[in-house]
Amino acid sequence: MAVYLHERHNWTVFMLDDEKILNLLSEVRHLQGKIIGKVELLGFALKDEANLETLIQDVVQSSEIEGEILNPEQVRSSIATRLGLDISGLIHADRHIDGVVEMMLDATQNTDKTLSDERLFGWHAALFPIGRSGLYKIDVAQWRNGDMQVVSGGIGREVVHFEAPKAERLTEEMTKLIDWFNSDSNIDPVLKAAIVHLWFVTIHPFDDGNGRIARALTDMQLSRADGVNQRFYSMSAQIRKERKGYYAILEKTQKGDSDITNWIVWFLKCLKEAIISSSIIIDKVVKKHHFWMANASKIGNDRQRMMLDKLLDDFEGNLTTSKWAKISKVSADTALRDIIDLVNKGILLKADSGGRSTNYELNW
Structure with missing residues (x-):
């Protein structure tokens, strides 16, 4: 029978092998600085457009990781409306899309606000505005009341990939996580993003939506690391490309000890690729700008x-x-x-x- 990470004594006293991390972390921090410097040269309008395009990717891809396909045009309309951007051809967005967008914008625009259980409950309520996940009624805006397993395979062939902490532990575990997230620690802000992601999905405190909320927390911490409340690269889009590896490293880490070096290395490599890919979005925004400069009057x-x-x-x-x-x-x-x-x-x-x-x- 597997012993999971959260079942070990003092499981949140995470250990890291600095030698395996530091060079990769330096690369990521350098790339972050370059991308922020690049967008600073764009001017306000193009920065807003790059932020919009990145947020669309984040919202759409984070949901797609969980198998939910959102309408990108509705996502665009919802984000543009909430950011006050003047964009033609906006359409009405469904209520649940507005909810996902509201969660993401609160996470990335209000990085100075402290995290709390009430704030997380608000995000959860926004994700599930009618209190259902598909056909199933779920407990919304509260920690789950039952057991939580991640299972694959048909009836009689089930494989349990992970079993989350018991419901009676959730209040204590989430209090510890929230206090740590709000504290001023000596840890690098990017490493903190990697750790909060793992820590939250390990606890799995909600009936559903844990992955999307974990990625919103990650974006919130990465915004703090960047020092800006706009997004110019999408971690969720890169995780979507590497979804198989994402689930594999999470499962392996859950069945290991408190040395989470391999998870951190995977996270940093994924983040590095996300930042490199962001140039595609920025180049597209600049190209659109030049197109309108040449053709708007026609x-x-x-x-x-x-x-x-x-x-x-x-x-x-x-x-x-x-x-x-x-x-x-x-x-x-x-x-x-x-x-x-x-x-x-x-x-x-x-x-x-x-x-x-x-x-x-x-x-x-």
């Missing part, structure tokens, strides 16, 4: 501006006249006139892909 109506915005933001599938008409809620003739006008101005190009439906793409 746009004939709000429909064209809205559709171009969508094309600039990971438009799904090919742009056809019928798709333009459906999204813009106009006739096919009006859609075709809008498109031909942009083709004549050199903003859109007729694609070479052929097929039964003519489609168009951005000329950028």
Whole structure:
């Protein structure tokens, strides 16, 4: 029978092998400084846009890790509305998407506020606004009352990957974690992000949503480490890419002792890749800026501006006249006139892909 990390005496007295960590930590801190310096040169508007794009990734990918697929356009609308950004073509967001966004923004915008059980309960209530996880009713805004196991496999072939602390331990365990998180410790802020992530998922204090809240806490601590309340790299997006390894290292660490060096190394490598990947977002934001600088004066109506915005933001599938008409809620003739006008101005190009439906793409 497995002995889990939380069953060991003084399990939160974590041990680290500095020799295996320090060089990697230095690399990460250097990259953090470079990315923050890079965005400082963008100006307020482009910084806001880069922050928006990163938060969208964070919200969408953190949910996708748990198997929940969110509508990116709804996520964009919810974040932009709450940040007061003037963006065309915003749509109504579902209540549960607003909840995920509210949790993420509270974590990353209010890093100076102390953590408390009430704040965590608020995040949990935001994640589950109707008190259900899918078809199942759950206890919301309170620590779980029952046992918690992470299990895979069908009936009769179940494999228990992890068993969380008993419910009667949760108040004491969470008080210890919250006090540590709020304290001024000598530990590097990035290492603190790695530790709080592991510590929280080890306790698994809620009926559901533990992974998403752990990643929100991680983003909160990384924002403190960066010294800014905007996000310019997405740890959740990188974890989503490395999901198999993420669950494997967590399971291995839960079945080990208080030496969590391997977890810290995995976390730092993942964070390093997340920061490197952030250049893609920033370059995209700059490219969009240059596009509008060159073409804004050529746009004939709000429909064209809205559709171009969508094309600039990971438009799904090919742009056809019928798709333009459906999204813009106009006739096919009006859609075709809008498109031909942009083709004549050199903003859109007729694609070479052929097929039964003519489609168009951005000329950028």
